[in-house]
Amino acid sequence: MEHQHSDYNHYTTTSFFKDEQFIQHVLKADDLSVAYWERISGEYPDKRAAMEEARAWILLINKQKPYQPATGKLQLWDKIANQIAADEQRQQRVYRPLKIASRWIGAAAAALILLVALREWSSLGEKKFSTTFGKREQVVLPDETVVTLNGNSAIHYARTWKSEKPREIWMQGEAFFEVKHVALKNRLQQSDSFLVHVSNLELKVLGTKFNVRNRRSITEISLLEGSLRIEKNGTGAFVKMLKPGDAFMYDSSKQVLTAMNRNPQANKAWTNNEMDLDGYTLSEILNVLEDTYGYEISLQAPELAQKKLSGTVPAANADDILFVIRKVFNLKIDQKANHLIISQN
Amino acid sequence: MTDDKDIWDGFRSGDESSLQIIFDRYYTPLFNYGHKFTQDDHIIEDALQDLFVKLWKQRESINATESVKNYLYKSFRRVLLRMLDVQQRKYSFLVLDQWMDADQELAYDQTMISRERLETIRTNLGRALEKMTPRQREIIHLRYYEEMEYEEIAALMQISVSSTYKLVYKAIDVLRTYLSKTDLLILTAVISLKKI
Incomplete structure (x- = not known):
């Protein structure tokens, strides 16, 4: 410690008592401070008594032994630990159910919002129609194509049909289609076609009437009017053009298309x-x-x-x-x- | 010995044994500090219990600290003073413990003055301290016993650093005033003796 040499002529006991260097020396003496204060003591012999007194003051205050209470530390810790345990038990009884409840309510609210948002989003993107067992429903698509759904059947399609893209629809179960012919004569465009996705087949049509029955692994396609092209992409790919009166059956488990000996009209009898x-x-x-x-x-x-x-x-x-x-x-x-x-x- | 700060972090993350270590380390110093305010052990125990139960309850919102000692002293002081306030006890502070004569031995060993002289010094210091306000006495204790810096004392007593300096200055002033009076008394005694 760098010692600043002061003029100690006017120093009293109190001056030494409040002197930072002196306090440091009394409490944490080192060789340097000892040498310094020995020198001061030599230079100011009349201040020795005051220095000693100030030193005594500091030590009297500083060196007191800590108070020893009658009761012990361990008993007090036991009391504290017991109270902590009691508090936590009470908290578990009172607050935990509340906490759990609030957590559930929060989760439920979040789920509800998500559900609403999802419904909103999905209805924006997609239109869906489905029937339960034994019920039938007629759906008119944006292009005026009429789809009749048999029981336990469903269709869905993109809500917005862009004019430059083919009309596309996905189906399950059984449905009879009366597709509106939109193409101008001799000017067939991609956007004029109507695509039905069923099983792993793609049915491409223009204006036609046809019935599709997709149950179990069997898809039956019966064409009543117009023309229809069955396309299968990927493994076992094939293309089959159907003429009115044709009825074909595709088994997706065996990946085979076979002609059916059946009157297509019979396959749409359910619509009546x-x-x-x-x-x-x-x-x-x-x-x-x-x-x-x-x-x-x-x-x-x-x-x-x-x-x-x-x-x-x-x-x-x-x-x-x-x-x-x-x-x-x-x-x-x-x-x-x-x-x-x-x-x- | 594990660092106070690490133990503190352990306690804050929910380790009850860390809190017990803190209690173990600070029981005696805090009890001693509390004893300066009141000589009723039950109140000090209640304050300590209150402090440690509160610490545990609020562990999640308690910050890391540079000095666990300062944090505990400050919190303990607040709890204890509130308890004493509720019981309408006056703010008092004891610097020298009159029941602890054994301390003198230690002080005596470290000074070169005689036992009789030390006894006189002790009596004079005790009387000078009695002239101080309790807050002045507390600041003397914190400075000379706890060896705290002015900034730490300011934080603990919840006053500004400059107020802390002023308080110390006033305390020392009381000491000087009392001491000059006793010096004067001795002087007049000498004069009167001469007169006779």
Whole structure:
């Protein structure tokens, strides 16, 4: 420590007591401070008493032993630890449920906002129509194309159809399309075509009437009017042009397209609340009941599965169909909720 | 020994054993400081309990600190003074503990003055301190016993640094005034003796 040599002539006990250098020396003496103050003591012999007194003051205050309370440190810590534990328990009882509740409310609010935003966003981007089991719905698209949805079916498409792009629609289940012809004669453009995405097929049409049935792994396409091109991209790619009256069946599990021996008109009979049974086996009819009307069916007479029917039956609802097959095949039908157990009477 | 600051950080992050280490380290100095304000141990214990329970409760909002000692002294002082205030006790402060004669031994060992002379000095200092206000006495304690810097004392007593200097100056002034009086007394005694 650099010692500043002061004039100590007027120093009293109090002056030494408040002198920073002196305090430092008394409390934390080092060789330098000892040498310094020994010199001052030699230079000012009349100040020795004052210096000693000031030194005593400082030490009297500084060197006091800390107060020792009667009770112990450990007992006090135990009291503190107990109170901390009690406080935390109370907090858990009172605040934790509140905290959890507020957290849940927060999460619920966030989820709600997200849901609303998502709905808003998705409805902006996409239009969706779907039907439940046994219900039918007719949808008119922005280009006036009419789509009739059978039960348990859905379509969706981009809300805004840009004029320079082909009209595109995605479907599941069964639907009958009456596509509006927009192309001018002899001036066919990309934007004039109408694309239906079903299974992993792409159906490209102009103005046409056709029925698409996509159930299980089978997609049946029946063309009534106009022209239709089936395209399959990727593995097992193919292109097939259909003429009016053609009906084709594509099995996506086997990736094969086969011609169906069926009158396309029959495949759209459902749009008139009828069912054309020509060429249908009983098991196919039962599949329709499952796919379109939502039944679960157990056929306990397997010998009947491949039996065929002919004719048109009313099919406004499933009961009509059930009535007919019961009478024709002489069946016993036990119904438990939507579960049908069919057996030979 | 682990640094105070690290222990403090441990406590702030929710380690109760760190709080116990802090309590262990500061129990005696804080109790001693509290004892200067009141000689009722129960109040000091209550204040310490209150302080440490509060520290734990508020651990998440407590900042890191340069000096754990200063933080604890400041908080403890506030808690204790509020308790004393509620009990309508006067702000008092004791610098020299009159019940602790054993201290003298230590002071005696470190000075070259006689035991009798030291006893006189002690009595004089004690009387001079009694003339001071409690706040002046506290500042003397913090400066000479706790060896705090003026900035630390200012933060602890919640006054400005310049006020701290003024307070020390006034305290020393009381000391000088008292001492010159005693000197005068001795002087007059000598004169009167001469007269006889």
